[in-house]
Amino acid sequence: MSDKSRAPGGFPENLPSEQLVENRIRGIMERVYASYGYTPIETPAVENMETLENEDGVIKKEVYGIKRAAGEGDDSQEAERGLRFDLTVPFARYTAEHFNELRFPFKRSQIQKVWRGERPQKGRFREFYQADIDVIAIDNLPLHYDAEVVLAVQEVFEGMNIGNFTIHINHRKFLQGLLQIFGIKDEQTADALRIIDKADKVGITATQENLKTELGLSADAASEFLAMIDKKVPINEIEGFLKNIKGTNPLLEEGKAELQTIGALLQDSTTRNGKIIFNPKIARGLNYYTGSVYETTLDGLEKYGSICSGGRYANLASKFINKNLPGVGISIGLSRLLSIIKQEKLLSFEKQSVTDVMIGLFGEEQRAIGNKIAQSFRKADLNTEVYFDGNKKIGKQLEDASKRGIGYMVMIEGAEGENGYTIKNLQERKQETFTSVNEAILFVK
């Protein structure tokens, strides 16, 4: 197959059966996010390049620039635009641009695609969905929002029914305060966080080595530090854990106090599939986090890393507006999650069609009555098709509907249904005949 007939590499697309699953889990995110009052917004795929620059004015090499294929007119300007690589930067820009038209605290959800020109590897896409919520306030943002964003994503994961999962919580100030106790200077913090962040990947021994060689910790200090943070503490036991931390400094105490407040708001939050733990080894790579941080792993599938992460930031929009706008947010890697669900077969992909009910026809002369019945099923919120060719044998129609993963087939008995309506459950292979369409609808529902 030639290139023109293929989607470009690294830009994945779903078969219908996969798209239906993606839409179902996206629908859960939309509903749960809205239920907590996160108002959905969307931003353009394209931003000015200046918007996408980091604080040092540098554009990441993964950013895609856009340019009209046949240059003309204001092309000089067009070359200065690019596709967003996350939803956080556009959200900060959006908040700044529309500052006077928004009411704060501003709670928004955003489920859109982002683009990164990375080398496509297994599970690494160049175009993928993220599903974010953030709340941003002027000057002060209460800590109860840190707990809320965690509870919202817990509800999303619970609703998807893809198995057990764990939400890990930590706190940047707590971690940095702890590092200070071990003599790590503030300018070494970024390196320290990076080393800790990959501890789960490289293992404790290698991490201890890295702390020694890169940060100059003694073997004993490195070992003691790692012993302190290599713990998974049930959220209900956070207070006891924090009391046992030796040493003190203002940053550490601040982190401990915030962790206790957030921990208290998350008491007894264990759900059927999900638990929340305090995990002092969670660091998060991004440097804009300044308070609580979160990661989420699927139990037994920790090899895939975190599929839902976030945290609190002191002021994300400072590049765009001269206001103090603290925020907290969390992001689900929707496309990445779908690829894990596919890989690990966590959900069924049998349904290839959005259709719930197929109306079969004993001949094309039944099409008009078929259309009429279909409208009744649609009014009852059942997606309904009338078979495309009434001249095909009914057995062939049944087989086709069944292969599409459609749940039910209706057969009109008599020219106009005067002998009733037979409903066949195509998965369970049982059927029943009803005298009225309404009874038939109730059977399906």
Added chain:
Amino acid sequence: MSDKSRAPGGFPENLPSEQLVENRIRGIMERVYASYGYTPIETPAVENMETLENEDGVIKKEVYGIKRAAGEGDDSQEAERGLRFDLTVPFARYTAEHFNELRFPFKRSQIQKVWRGERPQKGRFREFYQADIDVIAIDNLPLHYDAEVVLAVQEVFEGMNIGNFTIHINHRKFLQGLLQIFGIKDEQTADALRIIDKADKVGITATQENLKTELGLSADAASEFLAMIDKKVPINEIEGFLKNIKGTNPLLEEGKAELQTIGALLQDSTTRNGKIIFNPKIARGLNYYTGSVYETTLDGLEKYGSICSGGRYANLASKFINKNLPGVGISIGLSRLLSIIKQEKLLSFEKQSVTDVMIGLFGEEQRAIGNKIAQSFRKADLNTEVYFDGNKKIGKQLEDASKRGIGYMVMIEGAEGENGYTIKNLQERKQETFTSVNEAILFVK
């Protein structure tokens, strides 16, 4: 405000109140499309440039190419990719690429953005949503699908409740057959269709002139031809109208027969707000249509042109696969429609928040009970927030909720609600106190 703090020109974004309206109308499209069995698919924003080329290997100058900002590695390839400019070409490519995994007829819906590097004018965007349905079959596609796509969009427009609208139907074979009777040669057809297509814009006199000078028609012939097509025929009267057409040729007869079949399927299809008419002056600019064609106008707002168009094509995917795949489809310009709805104030934009119910707090000590009550409201499908600062006066909380366009505020009477729950309807300014949360929920619902 500097460029970095602004979305780029021509790339519109919605305020929350506008996004809520857009999501509502998109939701109607999704539900109606699904109810007819159109399975939602999505394709990547990015396609190989070869995919986007027209039949002559030419890339339209409006197409945006993409290129990594900092070139490295396989950049030569990356330059050969671009953003899709419609959903039809990617759908054809998708059908070809996944041909063996799809079941035909394949009914798909696709609601995604497209990009065109056009000079931004009023109502012309560089990034906008389209909402398409198409059905594609192998070798033969029954005419009842032409009627179905029209009925589906009629239901969408009816559901949006934005006023009266008219769906115009015509047929390429009918029009071309008619042109043949007036001596227009096949190689002149494209020019003739272009002239007819802009008749509504430039007027009948100018169109008559164009037919004379560009196609060589006599003044009498041009006038007679225009008199024949300058009609708006109720769909129930199509048979009578077609009988009165003088002259005959195979193409005309084919067109007439197909129009009669489609017209019969659309008999008595007038709804509260929408009517379907036969309008022989509708031509559609795109050259891939080969049968029925459709346009949709809002009554009294015809100046905005067609906001929902489509038609039948003999073989759209021939560039991508060596199969005969006829199809029929229709597309709603969702972003364009939203801009008209805004401009003409066809819907209310007062709600700035997705929240239905705000739980007010007489002090922060009510937060825990507030959170608990909020969960009960959420379980009843009501989007619910707990006020962010319980130390603010309740009057201030009410005012804030009201300004956000939130419908209801709940006040917890007594520390734990032992004195009941007062619900205030914020729009109608009336309130009632209930002893149980369930009663309060029923009041809101």
